[in-house]
Amino acid sequence: xxxxxLRLLAPFLVVGVLMLLLRWTWGRGRSLAAREAKSGRPDxxxxxxxxxxxxxxxEARVLGARLDDAGIRHTIVDTTSGPRVMVWEDDVERARxxxx
Numbered sequence: 286x287x288x289x290x291l292r293l294l295a296p297f298l299v300v301g302v303l304m305l306l307l308r309w310t311w312g313r314g315r316s317l318a319a320r321e322a323k324s325g326r327p328d329x330x331x332x333x334x335x336x337x338x339x340x341x342x343x344e345a346r347v348l349g350a351r352l353d354d355a356g357i358r359h360t361i362v363d364t365t366s367g368p369r370v371m372v373w374e375d376d377v378e379r380a381r382x383x384x385x
Contacts, residue, residue, distance in 0.1 A: 327364045333371035335364075336380045342368055348384055355383050 327335045336359075339345040345361045345368045352359045352372065357380050359372045372380045 324363050324365045327362075327366055327369050329364075330362060330371055332374055333360065333362075334374050334377050335362075335369040336372050336377055337370040337384050338366070339368050339370065344368075345370055351383055352380055355379070357383070 327338075337345075337348050339348055342361070342363075348370050349359055349361055352370070357372055357376045359370055359376075359380070362369050362371050370380075370384070
């Protein structure tokens with residue numbers, strides 16, 4: 286009788302354990318070891334390319350607004366060399382023309 290009950294419950298227990306493991310693995314909770322954001326070199330940002338080196342954050346926002354108006358996706362990054370306006374590699378030439 287016990288063996289039959291165990292055979293019937295075993296698949297449910299396995300699925301339950303798998304569900305708990307997947308929830309733990311793919312959960313969107315907070316990290317227990319949160320890291321502070323750190324600045325990198327201007328060439329440490331993967332596919333993003335720096336197109337402008339503004340003097341301060343306010344100037345960077347102004348340049349970013351000009352790129353927004355032109356429909357160019359961009360981001361403003363605080364690098365170890367100061368703020369940089371970064372765009373995707375495909376948009377570099379167009380962005381540089383707009384920011385002149």
